[in-house]
Each structure stands twice: as structure tokens, then as C-alpha cells.
Amino acid sequence: MSEESSVGSGGVAELFQLLRDGVPRTRAQLAKATGLARSTVAARVEELMRLGLVSPVADAASTGGRPSSQFALNPGGRVMGAVDLGASHATVALIDLTGAILVKSTEPLDVASGPEPVLTRVVAALTSLLERTGRSESDLAAIGMGVPGPVQHSTGQPVNPPIMPGWDRFDVPGWMLQHLSAPALVDNDVNLMALGERAVAWNGAEHLMFVKVATGVGAGVISGGRLLRGAQGVAGDLGHVRVARGADVPCHCGSRGCLEALASGPAIARVLRAQGIPADGGDDVIDLVKHNNLEAIQAVRQAGRDIGEVLTTSVSLLNPSVIAIGGSMARVGEHLIAGVREVVYTRSMPLATERLAIVHSAAAEDAAVIGAGILALQHALAPETLHRIVTA
């Protein structure tokens, strides 16, 4: 009959969602819980085992040579690749079906050298991690990747990324699939930091903003439990919002008064140089603050207030329960966050801030790679994916 093609996968997602809790179940129990026909359950369990997502469980009650009749999630069966590409580094990791990091490595890598050289190194790093853990390429269920620029999430293509020459509209998932035969999901690195931060410190938080303060300033936003990406994939791009105080400060984007021109690491260093204090960039600012340089502390505090001004509008618009401040400049300690809190708590409506936590990132430098693993895991375990791979 003409409906045959849709018959093949009926119930597979429902079955797997049941099994994700790790509790072993028999085919009869699975049929009862889902209402699926016994023959359908048997076929679906076979498919899930073939995909390495489910495995038979040693059956305590079984006697003699009978095969096991119970099945459960197979956490070690398949792994996700997780990649955090920064401006000048790549962190690569493998995570298991429960979201735990199995192994991780970081190497210096210039993202501006272009997609093919960079991705070749990424594939080599992932292959090396697979070897180190005694796995093969076919164990890779999916790959999550964060890049330092805007990404069209549906295609995984970077879109006009300012610090990634040669990457505009490059088909990252297509290239990766040719070289590692696993689907790759690509997102902006700050979006993945938000996912990673939530997993590490705010499990279950539905409304969380991650603000990265480094060479640039940007945000990843989780609202209603989901990442916001926006129509062109540039949601959270707060670096070029205008701050009233800085109306005459030029920004590298060609505009004036952008948050990034006032509150990024290089911007704070520029403020200090104007006062005759030598500071080449964000790292020097951090050093000065750690040595209690008063001007540096004041400049960092002011940068926090400028960030707070933009976040006040964000708090009104999104009503988050957590704002986590991360990125390299978060290492200056409490002075930056104190400036953020000062403005946000003063200027926001009471209802929007009565339970708002403004905190340092707990995931710190692992935020993006953990988030990349979660992105891959969400894809690998999504009902649509299961549906598609079972019917393929």
C-alpha cells in the first residue's frame, strides 16, 4: 500500500524516549507502555540496537543459554564529537550518550587560516581521540561545533563571520560528512556556551543568558528552555548595541558607541593607555587588576556598567532567571560583574529582577565544548533524527 513508507518508523522515537531512563525493559513491557504492536516493538528494538543506541541487558531471571529478553540505553555504545573553535584555538572532545566528557584535547589553531585547513586539523584531532579511546569512526553518532561568528543554524553555514575569512557560507556539515561520515551541527560559540553553562551549573534553568566578554562582547540566550537563534542566526549579537555614554567612541564596525568599543578587553586596554598606563590588550588589563591597579579596576567597573546598560534592556525583554558572565575578561574577578549588577538591579523593574542571579560562569573555558557536545547529543537523540535514520 502507498502508506508503506511511513510504516517503517512508527513508534521508534516513543520507544527510545522510554528507554533513555536506563531502566531495562522487555519487549512485552515496551509494547504495553507504548500501545505498539508486539511485532512493531521487536522490529524497532532491532533497529535501535543496530544503531548502537540500545543494547540487551543481562537478565537476572534468565536460566541456561536463553538470550537476554531485556533492553536498555547503551550509554557507551556511541559517542558525540564536540568541537570549540576559537579565534586562535580548537578544543575537541568526545562525550557519551549521557552527556559526560570522555576525553578532551586543545591545540592552538588560527581560525583565519580558512575552513579546509582548520577542519582538516579538527578531523585529525577527533580521529586521534577516537583511537585513544579504542573506538572507530562509525561510533561517532553526531558532531557539535561552535565557531566564533554568526551561523545559519539550519544549514550550519557561517554567515559573514568578521574574524573568519573564507568561511562565509562554507558548507561545514557537508565537508565534515565527507571526512567523518557523521552529521555535524554548527552554531555560534556563545550559543553553545549558554547550553554548556546550563548543563554544568543550572540544570533545568529555562531562562538563562550567557554573556561572553573577551575580544568582543556577545550573548547566548536560552528562553523557554531553548536557544534563541533568530531569523539570520545572529540573535544575541549585543556587541554593536549603542551605549549612550560612548557616542563619540569609534568601533571597528564603522559605527560609534558600540558596546564592544567600550567594554571589550581591547577597549578597556585602550582606556588605560589613554591614561598613560601600558596595556596591550585584555590580558594586561587582567594583570593590572590582579595587582590592584586603581585605574584598571575603575575601567573594568565602568565596562561592567556599560554591559549592564545593555543587559537592562535584555532583562526587560527576556526576563531571565540567570545571567552568567564568561569569556576571558571574566577572569578579572568581581569588579566587572559588580558594575553589571549595579546597573541592572538599579534600573530594572522589581518583578524582573526579584529572582535574577547575575553570576560568573561556572563552566568557564569548557562552556563551549560542553555545549557543542549537548548540541550533538540533542540531534542524535531527537525523535526526528531517530525517525529519519530508521527509515533511511
Added chain:
Amino acid sequence: MSEESSVGSGGVAELFQLLRDGVPRTRAQLAKATGLARSTVAARVEELMRLGLVSPVADAASTGGRPSSQFALNPGGRVMGAVDLGASHATVALIDLTGAILVKSTEPLDVASGPEPVLTRVVAALTSLLERTGRSESDLAAIGMGVPGPVQHSTGQPVNPPIMPGWDRFDVPGWMLQHLSAPALVDNDVNLMALGERAVAWNGAEHLMFVKVATGVGAGVISGGRLLRGAQGVAGDLGHVRVARGADVPCHCGSRGCLEALASGPAIARVLRAQGIPADGGDDVIDLVKHNNLEAIQAVRQAGRDIGEVLTTSVSLLNPSVIAIGGSMARVGEHLIAGVREVVYTRSMPLATERLAIVHSAAAEDAAVIGAGILALQHALAPETLHRIVTA
């Protein structure tokens, strides 16, 4: 067995989602398409018919007195109640399972008279509409209601609503259930305007902001296809974001420089009165603009710029594809929206605005009541709801 309770509803949502397309199907076709056992399909179809969501379809191939063997969505079977409560009016409507308005009425009603008097009138209005269309209370599948204040969506309780004395934490769904025996979903009116606007003019838009400019200023935000509500249900509350230009203008909230103190109808009237032009409120401003009063046109244009300033940050944060401007002040015509466009297109990053439409609301005064119907419909047709009512 102990899993018996979860057996009762397995597959009902999957079945109904299939039938929502209106195409008639036999039990055998439904079993094939879902993988459910034939006996399960038969029981689920009975449940869906009992709920009035599905009905038998006259079977062209059937001969003699055999009962029909095909089933499809029953669009006229049950209806949703839709309620838009404003500061001084209530609009009440019935909509069918496809989302079309069947009947609608509006009456003046002071929301400040408190929840019980207001809701008593709402119940009377809904009952009257049911009678006029020859239906009974039991035909009501769910009720959607918009109110002019913040709402905790999970409980349907207004939270510190400034213009709704007596409504704070009032259990609206509980009260409605006692009087109309249908579940009521409550939300902020501007959120529902966003849902209504999308249904009327931007079907399928995933990233849409609705900005209401009236006595107050607020926004409803759809991102990734869903309404954003925030941790306390106050997402979109842009009325008290500070605008740099107005640092010395006091707001009724106790702060200074709020968007609402600069760009609402009463705020524009105040600006005109300071220039010696008589204007009591927003309606007078609209009259003056329609008579080409230059000062009124300039004041409206400046209000548009102030709104644009706050929306620029919103555009960076959310990357919407549509911003619809509604509320009573939208009736001033192009001057308000011209001010909004001027600032948003000048100050935003190119990628965020290259496909951004800033337009007048097409749903206009029906936006909230249409959105309320959609909220009710989403609830009535949600898999969780079907699951719950079938297992109850």
C-alpha cells in the same frame, strides 16, 4: 501489571496529529501509519470521538447499512472561547478547531472593578455566544484569555498587574473552571497580539515582535516559533526601559526616562500641552496628526525614534524577521513607524536588518482575541492535553 496506567493513552496524540489534516482514514490505515496495534487504534478512535475531536465520515465505498469505517477531524465539533480583556473593554469570541472566528462581541468593561465582577460578565458573554450559535457549555474545549498585565503563564495568575487592582495572584483558571467547566489559559494581552498577528498576516513566521503603543508600551515576542514568557512572565515588558534622551522625564513607575514616559499616547499629549497645544491623551494626538498639525506630527515621529532606540537592542538580541506595530497609537499612520524605522535601520548591524520588515499590525483590534483563540486551540490540541484527558 504496574504499567497498566500508562497503557491507556499510548498513541492517542500520534493518531490525532495524523487526523488533523482533515483527510479521512480507516482504522487499518491508522494502524499502519502509526505502528499501533489494531485494538489500540480502535480504542483511541472511540476516545477521540467521545471528546468531539474526531467524527465518522460518510464512506463513499460503503454499501447498504454498514456503519462508516473512515474517520477525520471534526472541525465543528467543539469550540474555543477567546477573551481579550482591556483596561476598559472585553471582547469575547468563539473559534472552531481550524482557528476561524465563528462569532464575536465587544462590550465596555472596567478591568479595575476586580476579577469576580469582570469574570462574571465574561462568563455571561461566552454563554450568550454559545446560545446564539446553538451550542452548549460542554462544546467548549478550552478558553484563552488575554489580560492587560503580567501573568504567570503556568498558573494563569496575574502578577502585580499595575492597572488591575484586586487581580494580583487571583486564580483565573480555577474560577473559570468552576463557572464554565473548561480549562482557561491566561496570558498577557500583548503576547496574544503577537500570536494573533502572526496568524493573520505572517503565517509560519518564526521570529516576530508585536509592539503595542497605547496608554502604555509593551511587546510580545515570538522567537523560534514560540512565545517568550520569561521566568516571571514579564518578558517583553519594554515600557520601563530607559531612553537616554529622556533622563529627566519622570515616569509613573517612580523612575525616570522610561520609554513609556516618552512615547505612549499620554506622554505625546503631554509634550504637546507643554507647547500650548490642547491634547488630553492619545486620541487627541491622533486627531491632531490627522489634521496635519505639525507639532503633533513631530512629536509622534520623535516617539517613534524613542521606540526605535529600544527596538534596536531588541533586534540585536532577538534577530526577528518582523516587527509589527499595533495598539491604539498605531492609528496615527506612517509618522510613528517612520521614526521607528529611521532609528532601527540606521543603528542595527546590516545582517540583522537585511530582511527585517517593520510594519503596521494587520490584525489591528482583533489581534488579541484571535491570539486568545489560538492559545486555547494550542492547549486543546496539544499531545499532553490529549494524553491527559484520555487517561483521566
